[in-house]
Amino acid sequence: MAKVERNHIHLKSELPGERSASLQRLREQHVPRGPFNTSPAFIDRAEGAMVVDVDGNHLIDLAGAIGTLNVGHCPPTVVQAIKDQLDRFIHPGFNVLMYDSYIELAKKLNDITPGRFEKKTFFLNSGAEAVENAVKIARKYTGRRAIVSFDRGYHGRTFLTMALTSKVKPYKNGFGPLATDIYKLRYPYYYRKPEGMTDSQLDQFLIRQLEDFFIGEVPPEDIAAFILEPVQGEGGFVIPSPYFIQKIKEICTKHGILLIMDEIQTGFGRTGKMFASEHFGVEPDIITLSKSLGAGVPISAVTGRADVMDAPAAGEIGGTYGGSPLGCVAALEVINLLETVNLVNRATKIGRMILTKFKEMQQSFPVIGDVRGLGAMCAIELVKDPITKEPNKELTARVVAECNRRGVVLLSAGIYSNVIRILSPLVITDSQLHEALSVIDEVFQDLTEKG
Known part of the structure; x- marks a missing residue:
């Protein structure tokens, strides 16, 4: 599968970059381990659905501070x-x-x-x-x-x-x-x-x-x-x-x-x-x-x-x-x-785009057991087998980590830790959303091909 063309994600370094890695070492020294971090990056600035980290990497945010940023970063x-x-x-x-x-x-x-x-x-x-x-x-x-x-x-x-x-x-x-x-x-x-x-x-x-x-x-x-x-x-x-x-x-x-x-x-x-x-x-x-x-x-x-x-x-x-x-x-x-700005209606459009892409991916990747969503609150559930529906916690963690490494800020969820959820800002552009979803598709392709 061809790699996704990046128009919004720009990575100057691997994630975490040098400055993020340095801050992470300080974090480990001075902050208890209890607060969990999804992304390896430290943020420098952000606008809308885009984040720039301290190493100058441009990331697309599909997490929205766990649903806190419906109107985006820094409106x-x-x-x-x-x-x-x-x-x-x-x-x-x-x-x-x-x-x-x-x-x-x-x-x-x-x-x-x-x-x-x-x-x-x-x-x-x-x-x-x-x-x-x-x-x-x-x-x-x-x-x-x-x-x-x-x-x-x-x-x-x-x-x-x-x-x-x-x-x-x-x-x-x-x-x-x-x-x-x-x-x-x-x-x-x-x-x-x-x-x-x-x-x-x-x-x-x-x-x-x-x-x-x-x-x-x-x-x-x-x-x-x-x-x-x-x-x-x-x-x-x-x-x-x-x-x-x-x-x-x-x-x-x-x-x-x-x-x-x-x-x-x-x-x-x-x-x-x-x-x-x-x-x-x-x-x-x-x-x-x-x-x-x-x-x-x-x-x-x-x-x-x-x-x-x-x-x-x-x-x-x-x-x-x-x-x-x-x-x-x-x-x-x-x-x-x-x-x-009628962001409520925008949520419905975003949701249709996400679910369409996820259902398309479900046809290619049997590990996607279920696709569900309401408005822009959308998710896929990963399983080891579509018949037994045994939760696939391990693959979920790998997908989330790899998406974050490739510049898409992503979260998991679920009682079995096997759900990937989308909580992007509602101000995300169609172009940004398509690129982020394509990266997720690319990660599934790479990880499932490698087993």
Whole structure:
């Protein structure tokens, strides 16, 4: 197979280059091994979907800081809004001195998030913080203790959120004991459903299991909330049916259980809707937001029904840096970009391009067991055999490493670590995306030919 013509990727050196390698040695000396790094490169500057590392190598970013950069690296209007804010004040602390951007952003999120009811919003720093506070609010409002999450779900790795998260290694191993009153249900995974079962039958089977769950694990009157990702992120971009999500909502409503939608990775246009919940025709009681909300400035939000959000008394929720002015002005510009440049529709086009290429590759490479996606949230699942569907974790790691070495910043995912996922900025050009996908194709060709 001919090598891909590079119009955007320019490599002056092998990755890592000399300067990146030097910084990596310092990293190993001064930073603990716990924080994982996907790319061997150290970044110098970036714009849109392009990154330049400290050795002058030009890379295409298909990771987007794990879904944080839907509007791309350094969007000019966001950068300018942050600069203007720096000239006024940096952080008076909303708990002490209030500022208008906090209120404006809360109002905007109340307006654009799913739900035809009065809503309220408050802000924090990270996705995990948003989830923890959503749980606190749900327990306060309902007076109940139990929280139910779903297998393969990822909600963070802080003390409470790692109990909600499924994957043991690397997120929970050795960090116990975990928070109590956390329970898990099964989530549909159609690619790995039992042989002979249809997608619809799997949905119905999992819904029927809920009755046994209420009998054998925890009664519904003790459950404060169900929390789920409308599309599972770290779990492997697993997409449920609208029927399944709607039935979960019906069961929650029947028993007075709140439904928390974790849209930290799926929000802000990623799936071809502003929020993935809109694909499923469900209005969550609470929604958690972060990642692409601030274009890389740390900020997260909890938005929900006004009566639910008002359950905690003054001082019972909040934090020193929650809703920083820099995060608020950045987020307002992010939302403006998504709406005015119509990046939500762009996500749908990007998704079609990615899935078309992945399905074409699937015909050539039997190791690609499944191709799936919603909007620009797309993935391929690698297997050792298309019949047995045994996960191919080893090849996945090799593909990701080699793509990064060749100038395409790429991530893996999945409960079995055998999924390659695409979270490119939505501002990526067609040319950049085609080149990056061609590099992935080239890597598959080279690695599968070599065994």
